[in-house]
Amino acid sequence: MQIPFLSQLQTLTGPPVNKIVGVAPAGPVRLAAEQILQHVLRGLPELLAAAVGQIASGQLLASYTTSRDFNPAKIIGFNAEVIRQQRQSMQALQLPPDEQLTELLITLRTQLHLLRLLPDGQRFLYVAVDCRDTNLGIAREVMRTCET
Structure with missing residues (x-):
């Protein structure tokens, strides 16, 4: 039995765990984001969290997490800002136009955070993956192959 109030109450405790959640309005953008996350989960079943976001607005399109303490909705905007700042840094370096930002890696003591x-x-x-469970090369390859 589905009770809407209980579903809303669950969202107050944090993000749903072990479930892909589409946040964008229903349509091709949301569907594409959810498909990307499904591909990532097939290749990295032990990941901590994954999300697809828009760079310009920092809006979350879809997310997945294994822990309520790890909330991609709270950090996706900051990650979008990191990408925007890195793009500005590249412009300041006056790199050739064929040099494009493809990926950023943030290395923590026990975690790897990749933005592609x-x-x-x-x-x-x-x-986001635990570096004790996931090889960086495999994580990068899974992310590279899911581009749609």
């Missing part, structure tokens, strides 16, 4: 721009240049994929 999707081919449209408007969205990005964020993945």
Whole structure:
């Protein structure tokens, strides 16, 4: 039995765990974001969190997490800002136009956080993994192969 009030009450305790959640309005953008996350989960079943966001607005399109303490909705805007700042840094360096930002890696003591721009240049994929469980090369390859 589905009780709408209980579903809303659950969202107050944090993000749903072990479930892909589409946040964007229903349509092709949301569907594409959810498909990207499904692909990532097939390749990295032990990941901590994953999300697809828009760079310009910092809006979350879809997310997945294994812990209520790890809330991609709270950090996706900050990650979008990191990408925007890195793009500005590259412009300041006056790099050739064929040099494009494709990926950022943030290395913590026990976690790896990867940001990969999707081919449209408007969205990005964020993945957080425990570096004791996941090889960086495998994580990067899974992210590279899910670009749609």
